[in-house]
Amino acid sequence: MIEFSQVSKTYPNGQTALQDISFRLPTGRMAFLTGPSGAGKSTLLKLIPQIERPSSGKVLIHGSDISRLAGCRSPYLRRRIGLICQSPLLLV
Numbered sequence: 001m002i003e004f005s006q007v008s009k010t011y012p013n014g015q016t017a018l019q020d021i022s023f024r025l026p027t028g029r030m031a032f033l034t035g036p037s038g039a040g041k042s043t044l045l046k047l048i049p050q051i052e053r054p055s056s057g058k059v060l061i062h063g064s065d066i067s068r069l070a071g072c073r074s075p076y077l078r079r080r081i082g083l084i085c086q087s088p089l090l091l092v
């Protein structure tokens with residue numbers, strides 16, 4: 001259902017958050033993402049609903065490579081993903 005293939009993410013300031021990440025999370029499987037502060041957890045999660053884009057590699061959701069998805073298609077992708085933010089700032 002969610003698959004990362006050799007995903008790397010470097011922010012515009014040159015900070016590399018993820019380097020060569022590959023994993024596959026099948027439908028119905030529950031997973032925990034743990035690691036110290038700055039390990040890249042938030043960056044990894046942001047790549048799934050296209051809050052951020054990978055610098056290289058593939059992010060597949062239900063078999064489709066969303067790294068190639070046009071920005072105008074993001075809302076349709078997000079409708080299929082449930083995301084609860086740690087610090088929702090919707091009222092600010």
Ligand SMILES: Nc1ncnc2c1ncn2[C@@H]1O[C@H](COP(=O)(O)OP(=O)(O)O)[C@@H](O)[C@H]1O
Pocket residue numbers: 011012013015016017035036037038039040041042043044
């Ligand atoms: N928007 C950003 N611009 C530049 N660097 C960032 C940005 N967001 C995160 N980083 C950097 O990327 C690395 C991973 O951060 P992050 O994904 O927030 O880790 P975690 O959620 O595990 O604490 C850190 O070095 C962080 O400083």
Ligand SMILES: [Mg+2]
Pocket residue numbers: 041042043
């Ligand atoms: Mg975080």
